[in-house]
Amino acid sequence: MNMIGQSIDRVEDDDLLQASTRFVGSLAFENMLHMHVVRSPYAHARLKNVTVGKAASAPGVVAVWTGNDIRELPPIGFRRIPDRDLLQHRQPVMALDELRYVGEPAAIVLATDPCLAEDAGRLIAINAEIRPPVLDCGTETDARTEARMRGSNEVARIEKGYGDVEAAFAAAEHKISISCRLARQTAVPMETRGAIAVPHPAAAGFDLYGAAKVPHANRQELARILSLDIGGVVLREGHAGGGFGVRGELYPEDVLVAFAALRLGRPVKWIEDRSEHFLAINHSRDQTIHLNAAVSKTGIIAALRARITTDQGAYLRTHEIKVSDLSCAFLPGPYRIPAYQATATVHLTNKTPCGTYRAPGRFEATFAMERMIDAIARTLELDPVEVRRRNLISAADMPFDRQIEATGKRVVYDSGDYLQTLDTAIRAFDLPELRRSAEERRQRGECIGIGLAMFVEKTDTALHETARLELAADGKIEIVTGTSSLGQGMETALAQIAADGLGFPIDVFRIVRGQTDRISQSGGTFASRTTVMAGSAIHEASRIFRRKLIETSAALLGATTEVITLRRDGCCINGRNVALSELRAMIDASAHSTQLIAEADFSSGAMACPYGVHIAQVKVDPDDLSVTVEKYHIAYEIGRAVNPDLVKAQLLGGAMQGIGGALMEEISFSSDGQPLTTSFADYVTPRIVDVPAFEILLLEDWPSPTNPLGLKGAGEGGINAAGAAVAAAVEDAFAAKIAPRRLPITPKALFDLLSKTDDGLISPLRRR
Template sequence: MNMIGQSVDRVEDDDLLQASTRFVGSLAFENMLHMHVVRSPYAHARLKSVIVGKAASAPGVVAVWTGNDIRELPPIGFRRIPDRDLLQHRQPVMASDELRYVGEPVAIVLATDPCLAEDAGRLVAIDAEIRPPVLDCGPETDTRTETRMRGGNEVARIEKGYGDVEAAFAAAEHKISISCRLARQTAVPMETRGAIAVPHPGAAGFDLYGAAKVPHANRQELARMLSLDIGGVVLREGHAGGGFGVRGELYPEDVLVAFAALRLRRPVKWIEDRSEHFLAINHSRDQTIHLDAAVSKTGVIAALRARIATDQGAYLRTHEIKVSDLSCAFLPGPYRIPAYQATATVHLTNKTPCGTYRAPGRFEATFAMERMIDAIAKALELDPVEVRRRNLISATEMPFDRQIEATGKRVVYDSGDYLQTLDTAIRAFDLPELRRTAEERRQRGECIGVGLAMFVEKTDTALHETARLELASDGKIEIVTGTSSLGQGMETALAQIAADGLGFPIDVFRIVRGQTDRISQSGGTFASRTTVMAGSAVHEACRIFRQKLIETCAALLDETTDRATLHREGCRINGRNVGLSELRAMIDASAPSTQLVAEADFSSGAMACPYGVHIAQVKVDPDDLSITVEKYHIAYEIGRAVNPDLVKAQLLGGAVQGIGGALMEEISFSSDGQPLTTSFADYVTPRIVDVPAFEILLLEDWPSPTNPLGLKGAGEGGINAAGAAVAAAVEDAFAAKIAPRQLPITPRALFDLLSKTDDRLTSPLLRR
């Protein structure tokens, strides 16, 4: 049927629009309790005691527990263990001796009503000895306090590199240095976190509703922490209102809900409010990158040094030091870079712990690398596009071994022609005309700029993926997968792959996802892997299922398989059409216990690497220095698009998030460690009026050799280079008199940059 490549409507939207699917917040169970988390009001303190007497006697309260009541629970583990010394920095489920960030769980209240639980929580008193907080990564940090931070609060150091960097710098005609800074941000999905644990009879385990992203990994960790057989832990995913890296990790609240349900033998529900979300969910970014480049007079980079410092917050959570590792590994981007040396240090501070956020490590690395390319162009008086051309890896060098590893896996760019994509983007979006028009508008007094940035992404193929196809009792074919829906349209993509593989209409298929009792294994949904990994597993399962359909139909009709084929409605054999519902009825009549099932695994030894070009056009208001992105263009090489409209939607949504990170989103703290951004009144995100005119070009010139369908991921290409492209456009708007190297570029930050220039007449604000 050739369904791959078609922009069909999303199959999941009917359920969402008709409200026939339910989010965790709307679920309820008989005799259910509600959990409220009492959180630390201090960034750093020694915890003396938690006084719970008044709360325990409040109306509707069933139990109040502190860290001393759950000491048997171990800290939350990592997905991988890069260094066993890091285990000491894992987050405990509740604080018992020391408070390390505002928002850290100190006690939980369990009551018959959520309002009663919250009211009782206000009666919990915390007796603590306040200590000075550690709020930055610098060597001046006070390490005399009794924290687990050591050596200037550095807890990990990552080294990567190849080639003779020293020799390249010694011979260099030019040495160029820049420093970049990315603020602390978080993902703020529309739906905050939530969980309901429903205990099984006989204390054998529980069902956990509200799972997202990685149900199987979280099931394994919950079973370990709660000393349960893994078969007794069942995670159930519904729909989720966004993910973006922060939803679905295993948090203290998930463990506490399950623990309380097991101990009290009643269902327990917890729903996060938005204020809690800003205090407790993973933050990200908060990275400083210093680059030194050894460059020839023609702008060719001979060597690159990188020093990266990451403020990780108070603990290492599920993803440990992964973001810093990814920044080191992907900083060279699409450029050849003959010699490279990177050092990343990870630091603990008294802030909310950090994790991943869409394009983790790559958004940061791309920003720094692209800013370096623009700095080289400015220093040597070259066109920034020409500097890129002279440094890009060529198509003849593919696959290109980067000679470094990312999170334990060799980085090899699988396929592509970066120069071809750059030139295609320049022609398709008419970059010369964009530049000419911007210059004309500048001549008329407007502050307009155009910026370009390139990037390489990765599709994570870590862990194998399993897919199961089963002919259900109603004649539908169920596609059972452990991957998760986070709003990205994965149900549609997998159904299209199955429809293509079997030749059936797309409405024949029903997706069952994120139910750990329906499928034994899954890596989950992260790092743009779902369509590549689960899609490839579905593709293979279809091959097996096709053969089983033919064999089953032939056996039931006492025919040979060579006389059977598939058609749009089911199976055709010896001139007779047998629909799927009829086939199911025949199976039930002759062998009721028979299942028509095919299961297949897919694994890949290499990551698929999509890549592309971002071009941004911005306008700066001279009165208040606010920045508006007027136009945004993306050219993206995806290898092969299962559903082009879904890919474009992913790219557009990612770019809007990137614009938010470039211009407005920042989590800040007071000098005593108090968060200053705990609501949308303080944390500014893009509105619909901030979305620019978009033009997106999908390219399918270089299918990936890492999987049978040639797929590359789509989830993070839209955000990856957004910060770099917007910063370049702002620099262009001021005729390169400033060089923004810190995100976000708020009006205040832009004012500070302009204040340092000789030309103080650019803005009316500076003339006052």
């Protein structure tokens, strides 16, 4: 049975639709306490003390702790240590002597009821000496600034490059410079974070519910921080209401519930509220990218210089400086660019720390690179599509070695024909017709534009992945993986791969995921890796399982392996059908037989690189300058789609999120570092009325050579080029008289841009 490539219904849906769900908020345990976190109200202050006072004796309160009470806990570590000097910037579990952003945990209250915990939290006084906050990159800092930022708030510098950039610039016919800016944004999954720690007897360990993304890595880090044996820490994932990179990183609150549960010997629950979420969850983007290109008069880029500055916020969290590294590594995108020099500097500020958010570093890099291509087209009066065509890496150069590393791993584009995909997209979406009709509407006075952007994504393969197939007591085959379900449909995709390998129908399988006591290892779920890495391991495990199934059946039934065939829900021996449940009972009853378990590990030397084309059509309202995306087209080369509908769903959802990033979403702060966006009313995300007409073309022309099924990841291709395509479309709508190079393109930002043009673009628009 060929299950790969079928758009079957999701196996997750019945559970979710019946609301018999396992979101952490609906879990409760006997004798459970509730944690409330008291957070810094200041962007920057020296912490004198935290006065617990009456809070400790308030109704229902069991304990109140401040940073002083947990001084023995080390700060939360990195998953990769790019430079030991950076370790000093890790975030403490609670603030110790310095408050560094609004929202930093300063005290916790444990009470019998969440309302009582919050009530008591109001009685706690934070006594601090307020200091001026550092809010910008490249701020010259003085004696009043905290010691670690004195002189400069730059804490890291990343250099990447290849080729003779100097010589190329010396010989260049054109030198083109642009500056791009991406505002601070975050993912805002619909479910806020939550965690419940249930202690084991004698405080030997705990179960942590609410796990996601990287349960195995977090198990290890929690064990280290709390000085426990790793076997004592068990992470348990239920359903997670969206991840997008931000959920599932190890945050202070995860450590605090575990610490409190161990200390008090009672289960402890914490559920984040939405305004807390905006202060506490990883922020992202917040980069400025300056590009200089040396370009021939035919529009061919001979060299590119990139200068990236990242506002990292107050601490380096689990992802340290990774996003800046990724921006440097993926900026050249699908283009040849024979010489390249990138410098990224990472700056600490008194804001919420940043981490990864869907297509981290790539949403930013693609935006800047594609804006540069459009700038070249404009300067040289060439068609933007033609400039792309002239610079694309050719199929003959695949696999293409970029000669740089991304987070320590060589960037090699594994397969593809970028030119072919561009042409396919132009044909499929009829770009000439889109442009003609936009021009016609412009003639009629409408403000319509078409933008195109290209991108290369990566499917991370840096970590290996273990998977196990196991015949369970009820006759189901359990697929055990440490990767994580964040709503993307991974259970369905992984079950399809196992079903394909064994020839059994999908309902024979049950996915067991995110339970660290069920499998020894997992890299986790990020960077579009789950289907590729866990899928490849499951593919291999299913082959082993098939062989063992036949051997075991033969031994139990006294037959030779040759006479055994697999059938719908079991096997068939000389005309006799043996169901899997029956087989399991026979194994249990037999003294000689061992359980049917097959485990496999998959690792890959190279990353798989999906890529594609986005085309946006926008309309600008002449009265309020709001931008509406009317149409959005994506052509995406996925290698091989396990479930095409689910891949399309990823692309569509990602694109919508990217349109939010392009037009609406911005986290902002007052001049004293107070966050101004702490609700969905302030941080505006797309609604149904913002949905364009989507068209998505999945291409499977270039299977990846990096894994046995030819897979490439699906999670981030929808968002990657959305900022770039929408900005290009807005530029086109104004006949390239403005160049939007800052995201989001809000009405205010557009008004400012138009105000700066000489020909008073605003007034004719207003007249309509």
